[in-house]
Amino acid sequence: MRRRFTDLRVPAGGDETRAASILVIDGRIAEVAAPASAAAESDEEIVDLGGLLVLPGVIDGHVHFDDPGFTHRETFETGTRAAAAGGVTCIVDMPCTSLPPVTSAENLQTKLAVIQAKAHVDFMLWGGLSANAMADPEWRRNLAEIVEAGVASIKVYMLSGMETFRDLSRPQLAKALEEIARHGVPVGVHAEDRKMVHELTSRIRAEGRNEPLDYAESRPAAAEISAVTTMSELCRETGARVHIVHLATGAALDIVTAARDEGLPMSAETCPHFLEFTEDDLRRQGALLKTAPVVKGEADRDRLWEGLASGELEYVATDHAAGQWPEEKHTGSIWTDYGGVPGVELSLPYLYSEGVRRGRITLERLTELTASAPARFFGIESRKGRLEPGFDADLVALADDETWMVRAENLHNLNPYTPLDGYDLTGRVRQAFVRGQPIYRLEDDGSEWFGDPGLGQHVRRESKVGR
Numbered sequence: 001m002r003r004r005f006t007d008l009r010v011p012a013g014g015d016e017t018r019a020a021s022i023l024v025i026d027g028r029i030a031e032v033a034a035p036a037s038a039a040a041e042s043d044e045e046i047v048d049l050g051g052l053l054v055l056p057g058v059i060d061g062h063v064h065f066d067d068p069g070f071t072h073r074e075t076f077e078t079g080t081r082a083a084a085a086g087g088v089t090c091i092v093d094m095p096c097t098s099l100p101p102v103t104s105a106e107n108l109q110t111k112l113a114v115i116q117a118k119a120h121v122d123f124m125l126w127g128g129l130s131a132n133a134m135a136d137p138e139w140r141r142n143l144a145e146i147v148e149a150g151v152a153s154i155k156v157y158m159l160s161g162m163e164t165f166r167d168l169s170r171p172q173l174a175k176a177l178e179e180i181a182r183h184g185v186p187v188g189v190h191a192e193d194r195k196m197v198h199e200l201t202s203r204i205r206a207e208g209r210n211e212p213l214d215y216a217e218s219r220p221a222a223a224e225i226s227a228v229t230t231m232s233e234l235c236r237e238t239g240a241r242v243h244i245v246h247l248a249t250g251a252a253l254d255i256v257t258a259a260r261d262e263g264l265p266m267s268a269e270t271c272p273h274f275l276e277f278t279e280d281d282l283r284r285q286g287a288l289l290k291t292a293p294v295v296k297g298e299a300d301r302d303r304l305w306e307g308l309a310s311g312e313l314e315y316v317a318t319d320h321a322a323g324q325w326p327e328e329k330h331t332g333s334i335w336t337d338y339g340g341v342p343g344v345e346l347s348l349p350y351l352y353s354e355g356v357r358r359g360r361i362t363l364e365r366l367t368e369l370t371a372s373a374p375a376r377f378f379g380i381e382s383r384k385g386r387l388e389p390g391f392d393a394d395l396v397a398l399a400d401d402e403t404w405m406v407r408a409e410n411l412h413n414l415n416p417y418t419p420l421d422g423y424d425l426t427g428r429v430r431q432a433f434v435r436g437q438p439i440y441r442l443e444d445d446g447s448e449w450f451g452d453p454g455l456g457q458h459v460r461r462e463s464k465v466g467r
């Protein structure tokens with residue numbers, strides 16, 4: 001099967017682009033050529049992209065698609081449909097917000113059996129270690145088996161609100177990291193100080209305070225700084241490859257950078273909501289913008305953008321987590337309102353618009369942050385994340401000059417709400433392809449076409465990280 005993509009542009013270093021054509025054979029990129037050399041052969045199918053900017057498909061390393069178990073919030077079908085519309089061609093789903101959690105090979109197979117036929121895009125699965133899982137005397141064997149089954153990375157919480165996936169104490173973390181390091185996979189950490197947050201929460205709630213900023217006060221920057229400090233110590237002690245998920249605080253990034261300067265195998269991701277919003281927005285938008293960690297201040301936001309440009313932050317992920325809308329976001333108390341926002345569909349347009357177009361990051365850096373860096377982190381760097389011969393033809397075609405307004409009701413995930421509702425973005429996803437096959441198209445008249453669910457395939461981690 002030969003397919004030649006023509007009349008397109010590709011990144012050419014910095015903010016430059018160049019005209020190109022891309023030949024895809026059996027789902028893989030065979031060549032990225034100058035347009036003039038694109039003499040079509042008779043058995044080639046031509047896909048004319050009308051001058052669109054083609055980037056490597058986005059790999060969103062942190063989504064909660066809730067399936068099976070919490071399908072009133074998201075399903076794998078709706079989540080991956082939203083991904084396709086956002087130019088995300090591979091997602092990495094968290095182990096903790098589906099039931100049973102992915103803490104054993106048996107649970108992993110149960111989840112795969114449910115989600116496989118629903119996938120619009122390729123997907124990897126996070127495995128996890130919770131206090132629940134570590135209570136099983138066989139937890140070491142279970143961990144070995146999910147690594148063997150190809151999980152992308154292992155998720156742990158220093159502070160969890162989930163009874164089905166409880167957080168780990170420092171001694172448990174040390175034990176967990178020792179074991180994970182032996183398997184050559186990274187560990188992704190939700191890093192907030194449990195004791196500090198629990199104490200603040202009890203005190204503030206006892207005072208009867210119930211505003212969005214009261215919730216923010218219960219999860220301060222200090223909680224993240226303390227937890228990331230603990231993780232850098234544990235990284236030093238165990239040699240585990242430590243990755244801080246959804247980093248929100250500038251000073252916490254400084255700790256990660258100091259650890260890296262010391263040679264420790266430590267990294268961090270951030271999310272679009274931390275790049276855009278502050279506590280002022282939380283006060284205005286209320287529970288709609290409730291997440292954990294909470295959005296911070298302007299200086300934090302600026303520091304995170306700086307970290308994206310400098311390479312201090314490894315990649316951007318969305319932490320896509322949709323509650324049932326509007327019920328779960330309007331429970332009558334900020335403390336019980338669902339924490340999480342959908343993000344998978346808007347990540348690329350947001351980063352292109354507010355990052356590249358505003359000159360905060362280059363186009364080249366954007367493709368690293370959204371594709372090649374997560375591919376490397378999840379051990380699929382020889383297969384995904386680049387527009388180069390031999391790589392999967394995972395492509396997103398962007399109308400890079402088109403300005404459009406985000407409308408929550410037009411999102412494709414199950415519960416369409418977003419703190420970006422009403423925002424104007426420049427750069428719009430027009431087409432997307434997984435392994436050369438079309439999965440999404442937006443026509444000029446606004447109508448949309450999706451490929452069939454089930455086209456997406458399970459992708460296993462291929463390479464190990466050193467100790």
Ligand SMILES: [Zn+2]
Binds near residue numbers: 062
């Ligand atoms: Zn998450």
